[in-house]
Amino acid sequence: MADPLLRVDNLVRRFGGILATDNLSLEVPRGELHAIIGPNGAGKTTLISQLTGQLMPNSGTVHFAGRDITRLPSYRRSALGLARSFQITSLLKDFTAIDNVALAAQAHDGHSFRFWGDARKERHLRDAARAALERVGLAARADVLVSELSHGEQRELELAVALATKPQLLLLDEPMAGLGVTESARMVTLLKELRKEFTIVLVEHDMEAVFALADRITVLVYGRVIACDAPDAIRRHEEVKRAYLGEQHAVTRHGGQIG
Amino acid sequence: MKSKLNASNAVVAVVCAALVLLPIYSAATGNIFILTLLTRIIIFALAASSLNLIMGYGGMMSFGHAAYLGIGGYAVGILAAEDIGSGFIQWPVALAVSALFALVIGSLSLRTRGVYFIMITLAFAQMAYYVASALSRYGGDDGLTIYKRSTFDGLINLSDRTQFYYLCLGCLFGGIYLIWRIVNSRFGLVVQGVRSNEQRMQAIGFPAYRYRLTCFVIAGTICGLAGALLANNTDFVSPAVMYWTRSGDLMVMVILGGMGSLFGPLIGAIVYLVLEELLSQFTEYWALIMGPLLLLIVLFARGGIMGLLGRVRRG
Numbered sequence A: 001m002a003d004p005l006l007r008v009d010n011l012v013r014r015f016g017g018i019l020a021t022d023n024l025s026l027e028v029p030r031g032e033l034h035a036i037i038g039p040n041g042a043g044k045t046t047l048i049s050q051l052t053g054q055l056m057p058n059s060g061t062v063h064f065a066g067r068d069i070t071r072l073p074s075y076r077r078s079a080l081g082l083a084r085s086f087q088i089t090s091l092l093k094d095f096t097a098i099d100n101v102a103l104a105a106q107a108h109d110g111h112s113f114r115f116w117g118d119a120r121k122e123r124h125l126r127d128a129a130r131a132a133l134e135r136v137g138l139a140a141r142a143d144v145l146v147s148e149l150s151h152g153e154q155r156e157l158e159l160a161v162a163l164a165t166k167p168q169l170l171l172l173d174e175p176m177a178g179l180g181v182t183e184s185a186r187m188v189t190l191l192k193e194l195r196k197e198f199t200i201v202l203v204e205h206d207m208e209a210v211f212a213l214a215d216r217i218t219v220l221v222y223g224r225v226i227a228c229d230a231p232d233a234i235r236r237h238e239e240v241k242r243a244y245l246g247e248q249h250a251v252t253r254h255g256g257q258i259g
Numbered sequence B: 001m002k003s004k005l006n007a008s009n010a011v012v013a014v015v016c017a018a019l020v021l022l023p024i025y026s027a028a029t030g031n032i033f034i035l036t037l038l039t040r041i042i043i044f045a046l047a048a049s050s051l052n053l054i055m056g057y058g059g060m061m062s063f064g065h066a067a068y069l070g071i072g073g074y075a076v077g078i079l080a081a082e083d084i085g086s087g088f089i090q091w092p093v094a095l096a097v098s099a100l101f102a103l104v105i106g107s108l109s110l111r112t113r114g115v116y117f118i119m120i121t122l123a124f125a126q127m128a129y130y131v132a133s134a135l136s137r138y139g140g141d142d143g144l145t146i147y148k149r150s151t152f153d154g155l156i157n158l159s160d161r162t163q164f165y166y167l168c169l170g171c172l173f174g175g176i177y178l179i180w181r182i183v184n185s186r187f188g189l190v191v192q193g194v195r196s197n198e199q200r201m202q203a204i205g206f207p208a209y210r211y212r213l214t215c216f217v218i219a220g221t222i223c224g225l226a227g228a229l230l231a232n233n234t235d236f237v238s239p240a241v242m243y244w245t246r247s248g249d250l251m252v253m254v255i256l257g258g259m260g261s262l263f264g265p266l267i268g269a270i271v272y273l274v275l276e277e278l279l280s281q282f283t284e285y286w287a288l289i290m291g292p293l294l295l296l297i298v299l300f301a302r303g304g305i306m307g308l309l310g311r312v313r314r315g
């Protein structure tokens, strides 16, 4: 088989006494939708942050498209084709929706040491941004300030921003966090579309969505991978049932993220 | 979309027109004082505008911006003292040295955030202040008198009050125009994006540090120009222009006028320096009145005067 698009080897990350990532290894082949589940505090966000470079691991390596990216800063990883959405919405709040997306397109369209021309009049950037907004269903809200968008719209915008960087690998950290039922359903439909085009790592608490979408599922508990398999196998996995699925309801309610 | 016909734009238009026409008024009435005062205000407005570029648009709270006033000024003063009187040499040197200083300071201070950034920029400016005080060959503490203003043979005579005024005004308008272009350019959007959310900007692929540093250098260079103008205006340069209180004055002008507003620093400089002039005629303790006034602005009008005016719509 060809090299996987993403390969993580023996990743370790500590926060003081806490082992947030415990000797974690993982492979994601091209074209896969790989879900990562696990209770709150299992280290899912910490893992994503190490993949995209917001956090550096204490040891271990991350390879992307055959290249060691373990020590690369996040902007370099973005240039290579890694894009993430944040669990806690992280947008340019005082910019409009389309500005947020256009900046993402701009970041991947040569350098930005251009001091004179009006960037908001660069047609190809605006067009790319509009296309990404349309994709997530936000076209009508393009000129609204992010701070005036609803929570659901901000979640969709997170995704549009990631898409506008023309990624090879999308890392989505709980894209459905805090969404209502209809919004969640819309997001699932959208993810079904996107998985045809992108390799996706999806962290999600919504089990129904995960089992509907994933090719393979990795289960994290206390920073360790306790299982990594196809959805059906995961459903039957004894340790997973004990550690996680049994207390799924408690977990989601505790997280307060299922609306 | 914002209405173009709001009070802030009207005020800006009136102020700019008044600035352009002022020498005519001054000549007609023989009121030289007002021309002198406004020359000084315009120079500080240029310095404050450059600070606004990093502080208002870039979110970099530099507390050492007056250093460039001194560096630009000393470049002119020292070259003049060494008999190099041509502005064609003095001014490019003033700009280049300011840019270099900004590059060094920026590359160190921009690795920090928040209070640390404020303290480091302050510390570097104070260092420049003490270095200037130690330049005994160039007046040390007492400062350096400039016996002859920069010469731009055949172009302009800086000793002519009106010509010098228009030169300063041209530099101010040119500076504001440049900042306007920058703010709306690719570069400007990146810098403002980083102010808003640096993590996000890094995540979508921008090496934030380089853009912030470049912005920091541009602002320092523009302020160096203000320094060259100021030295010519006062025929004198001393360490005092770099003292931290001067940097504070510039910050106050920006905040008073409205951070991140193109003409805010100009309005802020006018209000601040005119108030200083008026209040200091009545009392030595004018700062006691100015202080609370500023506090009110900061507390109740976050966008400064321009922010307040922007909310007042006509029609």
Ligand SMILES: Nc1ncnc2c1ncn2[C@@H]1O[C@H](COP(=O)(O)OP(=O)(O)O)[C@@H](O)[C@H]1O
Pocket: A015, A018, A020, A038, A039, A040, A041, A042, A043, A044, A045, A046, A047
């Ligand atoms: N910046 C941090 N500083 C200290 N501890 C952290 C930090 N980020 C995460 N942790 C800890 O690491 C563990 C994993 O957190 P996280 O990755 O957010 O879990 P998840 O996303 O699976 O809910 C938790 O115990 C959390 O408290």
Ligand SMILES: [Mg+2]
Pocket: A044, A045, A046, A087
């Ligand atoms: Mg998380």
